[in-house]
Amino acid sequence: MNRINEYDGCKVGPVLRRLRKERKMTVDYVSEVTGLSTSTINQLEQGGRNLSMKSLYILMDAYQVDANTVLALEPKVSEHPIDDFLNKLSQEKKEYFTKSFLYMLEQAI
Numbered sequence: 001m002n003r004i005n006e007y008d009g010c011k012v013g014p015v016l017r018r019l020r021k022e023r024k025m026t027v028d029y030v031s032e033v034t035g036l037s038t039s040t041i042n043q044l045e046q047g048g049r050n051l052s053m054k055s056l057y058i059l060m061d062a063y064q065v066d067a068n069t070v071l072a073l074e075p076k077v078s079e080h081p082i083d084d085f086l087n088k089l090s091q092e093k094k095e096y097f098t099k100s101f102l103y104m105l106e107q108a109i
Helices: 012-022 027-034 038-046 053-063 082-087 091-108
Strands: none
Touching: 012 038, 012 053, 027 038, 027 053, 038 053, 082 091
16 A cells, blocks of 8 residues: 555655655765755655655755645645735825834844
């Protein structure tokens, strides 16, 4: 029986293998740069081992991708983009919220 790890319906093993092969990396090389054993990498790619949070972050770094990519998650697009909400506001409120939001973004950086 071929088990494949699934997280919210996503097949992680084939994604990990695809990411590695797209980057022309061998299992031995990924093992060397991540510190994960070749056995662990093979098991993850074949679905024989659950992907831990630690391994997720290690592989995200090695493949230079985000968790959504590894877990094959599609980002949710809001049914109501922020512009729709802003357009319903008075000009004064629109400017206030826009400035407030920009300030919060600047502080987050």
